[in-house]
Amino acid sequence: MSSTVDSPISSSKIQIHQLDRLAPRSAFLLFYAGHPPHQTMISSLSARHIARIARQQPLRLFSSQDSLVVTNVHEESGVAVLAMNRPPANSLSLELNEAISTSLKQIESNPKIQSVILASSNPTIFSAGLDITELISPSDERLPKFWNSLQQVYIDLYGSRLATVAAIQGHAPAAGCMLALACDYRIMHGGHGEEHLPTIGFNETQLGIAAPPWMGQLMVRTIGFRPAERALALGTLFPPSEALNAGVVDDVITEQSSSESNEVLKALLPEALQSQTSNPVMIKAYEEAACYAKIPPQARVASKLVTRSESLKEMQMTREDDTQHFCGFITHEVVQKNLMKYVEKMKQRGKAKKS
Numbered sequence: 519m520s521s522t523v524d525s526p527i528s529s530s531k532i533q534i535h536q537l538d539r540l541a542p543r544s545a546f547l548l549f550y551a552g553h554p555p556h557q558t559m560i561s562s563l564s565a566r567h568i569a570r571i572a573r574q575q576p577l578r579l580f581s582s583q584d585s586l587v588v589t590n591v592h593e594e595s596g597v598a599v600l601a602m603n604r605p606p607a608n609s610l611s612l613e614l615n616e617a618i619s620t621s622l623k624q625i626e627s628n629p630k631i632q633s634v635i636l637a638s639s640n641p642t643i644f645s646a647g648l649d650i651t652e653l654i655s656p657s658d659e660r661l662p663k664f665w666n667s668l669q670q671v672y673i674d675l676y677g678s679r680l681a682t683v684a685a686i687q688g689h690a691p692a693a694g695c696m697l698a699l700a701c702d703y704r705i706m707h708g709g710h711g712e713e714h715l716p717t718i719g720f721n722e723t724q725l726g727i728a729a730p731p732w733m734g735q736l737m738v739r740t741i742g743f744r745p746a747e748r749a750l751a752l753g754t755l756f757p758p759s760e761a762l763n764a765g766v767v768d769d770v771i772t773e774q775s776s777s778e779s780n781e782v783l784k785a786l787l788p789e790a791l792q793s794q795t796s797n798p799v800m801i802k803a804y805e806e807a808a809c810y811a812k813i814p815p816q817a818r819v820a821s822k823l824v825t826r827s828e829s830l831k832e833m834q835m836t837r838e839d840d841t842q843h844f845c846g847f848i849t850h851e852v853v854q855k856n857l858m859k860y861v862e863k864m865k866q867r868g869k870a871k872k873s
C-alpha cells in the first residue's frame with residue numbers, strides 16, 4: 519500500500535510505503551522523505567499509528583512554531599538546513615542545545631546529504647549565546663547537564679561529517695559566535711545601516727566571565743594567537759567588516775534582498791524560513807554548501823580530520839574537568855552578582871526599547 523500525506527508545514531509530500539511493516543524505521547522514512555523531523559514527537563507515535571492517521575487525514579507531526587529547531591533536506595543538491603527557532607533571541611537553553619545535536623545527527627544519517635546550513639529563523643539574531651537565565655541561581659542537577667549539552671553541540675558541529683555553513687543573519691555573541699566558529703564556512707549579513715550593525719565575537723569578559731579553554735582556542739585557531747588573545751580579553755564584538763578583516767567570518771554580504779525568491783531555496787528552506795528565499799545571505803550560504811557537497815566526501819572528511827581531530831580529542835579528554843570548572847565558576851558568588859547585574863541591564867535596555 520502506498521499513500522501520500524500532505525505536510526502542513528512544507529509543500530513537500532511524504533510517500534508512505536507499507537508503513538505498517540516499517541515500525542522501527544518510521545522516523546527514518548519520514549526523515550528521508552524530506553520532512554522536518556522532531557524526534558520526540560515522531561518517536562512517540564508508532565508506525566502503525568502514523569499509517570492509520572495518514573490514511574484518514576493530513577498528518578501533522580509537529581508545528582514549526584513550537585519546534586526549537588526546524589530542518590529540511592534537499593537531496594538533489596545534497597544540502598540541508600538546520601535553523602534555530604527559539605524566540606526571542608535563540609539563546610541556548612538545555613533544550614535548544616539538545617535539539618540542535620539531535621537534528622544534526624538525523625541529517626547526518628541521510629547518506630544523500632553532504633552539507634548543512636546552520637541558520638536562524640530570526641532575521642536579526644543568529645543566536646544570543648547562552649540563555650543567561652540558565653546561569654542565574656541554577657539547580658545543582660541542571661547546570662552540569664546544561665553545560666554538557668553545549669559541549670555536545672560543539673563536538674557534534676565541529677566534528678560533523680557534513681560540511682557546515684553558518685548563515686549569520688544577525689547578532690552572534692559568545693556561544694552564538696562559538697556555533698558559527700565551529701562551522702566550516704561563515705557568511706555574515708553586513709547589516710542595515712551603521713545604526714543596526716550585527717556583531718559577532720566572544721564578549722564573555724564583559725559579563726564578568728571568561729570563555730572556557732575550548733571556546734577560546736576555537737577563536738585562536740580561527741584568527742590567530744595575538745588577535746584572539748586581545749579579542750578575548752576585551753570581549754570584542756566585531757561588526758561585519760571588522761569580522762571579515764580579522765577572519766572571524768569568511769564573507770560579508772551587504773546587498774539587500776531581491777524581490778525574486780530563489781527556486782532552490784523555496785524547496786530547501788523549512789516553512790519558518792520561507793521569508794528568507796530572496797535573502798542574499800541564504801543564497802550565498804546555499805551556493806557555498808552546494809560547492810562543498812560536490813567534493814568527494816571521503817576526501818573532504820579526511821581533510822577536516824587533519825585540522826580538527828586533535829582539538830576534538832583534547833575536548834573529550836578534558837570534558838569532565840571543564841564541566842566541574844564551569845559549575846564552580848558560575849555558582850561563585852561574585853560571578854552570580856555580575857550575571858545578575860548584566861541581566862538587569864539587558865532588561866532595562868529591552869524596556870527602554872519598547873517604551
Ligand SMILES: CCCCCCCCCCC/C=C/C(=O)SCCNC(=O)CCNC(=O)[C@H](O)C(C)(C)COP(=O)(O)OP(=O)(O)OC[C@H]1O[C@@H](n2cnc3c(N)ncnc32)[C@H](O)[C@@H]1OP(=O)(O)O
Pocket residue numbers: 606607609642643645646647648649650651689691692693694721722725727728729730731843844847848864865867868869871
Ligand atoms: C577555567 C575555566 C573556567 C570556565 C568558566 C566558564 C564560564 C562560562 C563561559 C560561558 C561561555 C558562553 C557564554 C555566553 O554565551 S553568555 C551570553 C552572552 N550573550 C550576550 O551577552 C547577549 C545578550 N543579548 C544582547 O546583547 C542582545 O539581546 C542582542 C544583541 C543579542 C539582540 O539585541 P536586540 O536589541 O535585537 O534584542 P533584545 O536585546 O531586545 O533581546 C530580545 C529579547 O531576548 C532576550 N535575550 C537576549 N539575549 C539573551 C540571552 N543571552 N539570554 C536570555 N535572554 C536573552 C532579551 O532579554 C529580550 O527579552 P525581552 O523581549 O523579554 O525583553
